[in-house]
Amino acid sequence: MSIDEQQAPPPWMQRQDWKAEKPWQWEEDGYTVTRSSAWSAPGCHEGCGVLLYTRDGVLEKVEGDPEDPFSRGKLCPRCLTLPSTIYHPDRIKYPMKRVGARGEGKWEQITWDEAFDTCEREMRKIAEKWGPESIHFQRGTGRDIYWHAGRLAWAYGSPNEYGALSGISCYIPRLAAQIMTIGGQTIADFAQFFADRYDNPDWKCPETIMLWGCNPTISNPDFFLGHWITDAMKMGSKLVTIDPRVTWMAAKSDIHLQLRPGTDGALAMGMLNYIIQENLHDSEFIDNWTFGFEQLAEACVPYTLDRVAEITGVPKEKIAAAARLYAESKPASVVWGLALDMQKAGVAAANAVNALWVVTGNLDVPGGNIYTQFPGGVTQNMMGAWGHTDILTEQQQNKRLGIDKYPMYRFGLVFSSPDEALLSAETGQPYPMKGLWIQTTNPMVCMFQDTKRWYNAVKDLEFIAAVDIFMTPTIEALADIVMPATTFPEKKSFRGTYYFLSTINDPVTRVGEVRSDAEIDMELGRRFNSEAWPWENEEQILDEILAPAGLSYQELRENGPVYPQYVYKKYEKGLLRPDGQPGFMTQTGRVELYSTLFEQFGLPPLPYYEEPAKSPVSTPELMEEYPLILMSGVRSPAFFHSEHRQIPYLRQIHPDPCVEVHPDYAKEHGITDGDWVWIENDKDRIRQRAKLNPGLLPTCALGQHGWWFPEKKDAELFGMWDVNINRLLEACAVSQFGFGSDIKCTVCKIYKVQEGEM
Ligand SMILES: Nc1nc2c(c(=O)[nH]1)N[C@H]1C(S)=C(S)[C@@H](COP(=O)(O)OP(=O)(O)OC[C@H]3O[C@@H](n4cnc5c(=O)[nH]c(N)nc54)[C@H](O)[C@@H]3O)O[C@H]1N2
Numbered sequence: 001m002s003i004d005e006q007q008a009p010p011p012w013m014q015r016q017d018w019k020a021e022k023p024w025q026w027e028e029d030g031y032t033v034t035r036s037s038a039w040s041a042p043g044c045h046e047g048c049g050v051l052l053y054t055r056d057g058v059l060e061k062v063e064g065d066p067e068d069p070f071s072r073g074k075l076c077p078r079c080l081t082l083p084s085t086i087y088h089p090d091r092i093k094y095p096m097k098r099v100g101a102r103g104e105g106k107w108e109q110i111t112w113d114e115a116f117d118t119c120e121r122e123m124r125k126i127a128e129k130w131g132p133e134s135i136h137f138q139r140g141t142g143r144d145i146y147w148h149a150g151r152l153a154w155a156y157g158s159p160n161e162y163g164a165l166s167g168i169s170c171y172i173p174r175l176a177a178q179i180m181t182i183g184g185q186t187i188a189d190f191a192q193f194f195a196d197r198y199d200n201p202d203w204k205c206p207e208t209i210m211l212w213g214c215n216p217t218i219s220n221p222d223f224f225l226g227h228w229i230t231d232a233m234k235m236g237s238k239l240v241t242i243d244p245r246v247t248w249m250a251a252k253s254d255i256h257l258q259l260r261p262g263t264d265g266a267l268a269m270g271m272l273n274y275i276i277q278e279n280l281h282d283s284e285f286i287d288n289w290t291f292g293f294e295q296l297a298e299a300c301v302p303y304t305l306d307r308v309a310e311i312t313g314v315p316k317e318k319i320a321a322a323a324r325l326y327a328e329s330k331p332a333s334v335v336w337g338l339a340l341d342m343q344k345a346g347v348a349a350a351n352a353v354n355a356l357w358v359v360t361g362n363l364d365v366p367g368g369n370i371y372t373q374f375p376g377g378v379t380q381n382m383m384g385a386w387g388h389t390d391i392l393t394e395q396q397q398n399k400r401l402g403i404d405k406y407p408m409y410r411f412g413l414v415f416s417s418p419d420e421a422l423l424s425a426e427t428g429q430p431y432p433m434k435g436l437w438i439q440t441t442n443p444m445v446c447m448f449q450d451t452k453r454w455y456n457a458v459k460d461l462e463f464i465a466a467v468d469i470f471m472t473p474t475i476e477a478l479a480d481i482v483m484p485a486t487t488f489p490e491k492k493s494f495r496g497t498y499y500f501l502s503t504i505n506d507p508v509t510r511v512g513e514v515r516s517d518a519e520i521d522m523e524l525g526r527r528f529n530s531e532a533w534p535w536e537n538e539e540q541i542l543d544e545i546l547a548p549a550g551l552s553y554q555e556l557r558e559n560g561p562v563y564p565q566y567v568y569k570k571y572e573k574g575l576l577r578p579d580g581q582p583g584f585m586t587q588t589g590r591v592e593l594y595s596t597l598f599e600q601f602g603l604p605p606l607p608y609y610e611e612p613a614k615s616p617v618s619t620p621e622l623m624e625e626y627p628l629i630l631m632s633g634v635r636s637p638a639f640f641h642s643e644h645r646q647i648p649y650l651r652q653i654h655p656d657p658c659v660e661v662h663p664d665y666a667k668e669h670g671i672t673d674g675d676w677v678w679i680e681n682d683k684d685r686i687r688q689r690a691k692l693n694p695g696l697l698p699t700c701a702l703g704q705h706g707w708w709f710p711e712k713k714d715a716e717l718f719g720m721w722d723v724n725i726n727r728l729l730e731a732c733a734v735s736q737f738g739f740g741s742d743i744k745c746t747v748c749k750i751y752k753v754q755e756g757e758m
């Protein structure tokens, strides 16, 4: 390396030569048009480029921004109906305090001063009596509050900040497997790191794409747009889909492996074994760059095609054909998803899938699975702020729930274990839970598994405050104070993905007295620890977050989206390690197919397969009573989790919650399409409407999550209890890693709701 090269800033600090032709705001046909990023309320965590059309401060329409390299003008119905969300009569427009009993639905408008004063007073009271650790700060899936939600908790003195999903079974199991083996996180390469996208000369279109446990045309998960796959299909990519259902993508696939839910670990081990036995692996990459290949190969030996076919229910010829197609395609990529996280052995299953792209030499090559990066160091700064240890004393940090039990919680993560949090609320050990701060989450409907158990544990807490854009069953059930948050067109903020930095511009409209989450957290945070919040307004916070990229909020607004440089095969160029040496960010400097860190933590260093806790193999007696394997949580373009049920156009797409069942099962049980049916298992029983799906494995059912009925204002918690599928799931049944839970692979039976039972 020359001295010049050594001194050059790393690629993620240098910008790509690209700029949108249009400015961030302009006038057109009587409208003010503002370029923005769709992130945070309502819903989504993607950040598609949008054009907001306002007149006299009213948002009239939203269009996709054709210049945005990420979404290229495409938008889903949730953004297209944005004005209906923003100006919805049910929006919370003012702070409110509860005046009846919890759950009674009686609220009274108060001033912001009273809201903050009450929060401060009640939270101080709890801190004095029980210690600040006894208030937990719960937040939802990725929205723009990461930076300040943690900071608020820490300024208050509590180490307990988390999303309450059992086993943090959304992305964290996959992340854990990757951090421990390849020292970073990867994503399938669809040229999304380049502003010129598919025209970029360095990029290659994958010959084969394997879709594993995800449904990206609907869900666009993890900074990924499903459209990119259809783009690649048009360029000739072949598809393999691994899903118990025939999805749109599965129908278009060259091979569809319709496996029994929760058996992904066995399938991946079987594919690895076949690839290694058939000598389809990339020996050169393995010899030069990996550690522990022999041990991995040996661990896979028991996973013969016959055995894996028996476990998964997929014919062995199909498994072999898929493994061969993937291994022989150069390059090939895997787009993986939530189904891998939502099994108890999710870390181990993800570890096996991750090993597939390592042993086939598809790691960090164009068109393979490539490393993510933090643009301009900003996202890192944003995430790093979670761990600003100067705010919290070491003594308080050590009280974080889960860190004694699960070593991985000490390794980079600053969340608490949601399962340990529930146990502490129930047992008072190691200390009691006394209050909750709920922001950007609707846990009674989404995050809590075993909803009744969680509800009983938290319903009598001393003080609960919530920040949201709508009233929710969670707020009705639990909150004492509720504060109204802005939607994204009502605030200024920024969007940092792996690929680009862009701004959320500006406030273009605003209803009532809503405030941005940043403003709310700053105001309250300052009252507990003014030194931790030295900024005076949102924009100063944004400038602080963006500082590592050498940009202010206003500069980014003028120039965004800003794409940093992207370089492939970073391990050859010393770009993965802080010491600048070639290799990977692991203890051995190699990809650790056998993870030395897992081993040091006393955790399994190799991938393995474990049956779901309730399954035809683990609990055959239970299956006699409950013969179906129940998956839950299918995504719909109409809704983001529990949101959007009050938006008429979106609700029309799905008026009621539906459970998919196979027509054979339905016929046998006298169920016809659209019937209300009970979904019952050993834990509980709820009802949804049957939707017959011949594309589902006949032994499976798939129920929807996130349901409540905002229009049922007089029903208990908006009719949520009746239809909440999470009542059928277990909490505190996670793996030895502390991550992963059988959310998409439990059991049930389904039968008709009789007249008079509704
Ligand atoms: N059975 C089952 N359960 C599941 C899943 C499943 O697949 N199956 N999926 C799980 C997964 S992966 C996840 S990530 C969780 C999601 O769980 P949550 O994140 O709790 O789900 P949401 O319904 O999106 O709740 C977000 C709440 O915050 C509000 N909100 C949205 N944006 C903002 C904002 O910017 N500011 C504020 N203050 N409020 C905002 C919304 O109005 C809504 O009430 O659900 C999980 N639950």
Ligand SMILES: Nc1nc2c(c(=O)[nH]1)N[C@H]1C(S)=C(S)[C@@H](COP(=O)(O)OP(=O)(O)OC[C@H]3O[C@@H](n4cnc5c(=O)[nH]c(N)nc54)[C@H](O)[C@@H]3O)O[C@H]1N2
Pocket (backbone or CB within 6 Å): 141, 170, 171, 212, 213, 214, 215, 216, 218, 219, 220, 221, 222, 242, 243, 244, 245, 247, 259, 260, 261, 262, 263, 264, 336, 337, 338, 339, 340, 631, 633, 634, 635, 636, 637, 638, 639, 640, 641, 642, 744, 745
């Ligand atoms: N419109 C919309 N988009 C969303 C969300 C939303 O609520 N609405 N939520 C967002 C969030 S937080 C997340 S985490 C992502 C999740 O998005 P994805 O990662 O795409 O996951 P899912 O949509 O849950 O799709 C899971 C697929 O896995 C299949 N499946 C179920 N069980 C198994 C199994 O055991 N093995 C395998 N191989 N497949 C299985 C299901 O049939 C389904 O097709 O979506 C995000 N995008």
Ligand SMILES: [Mo]
Pocket (backbone or CB within 6 Å): 141, 170, 171
């Ligand atoms: Mo998620």
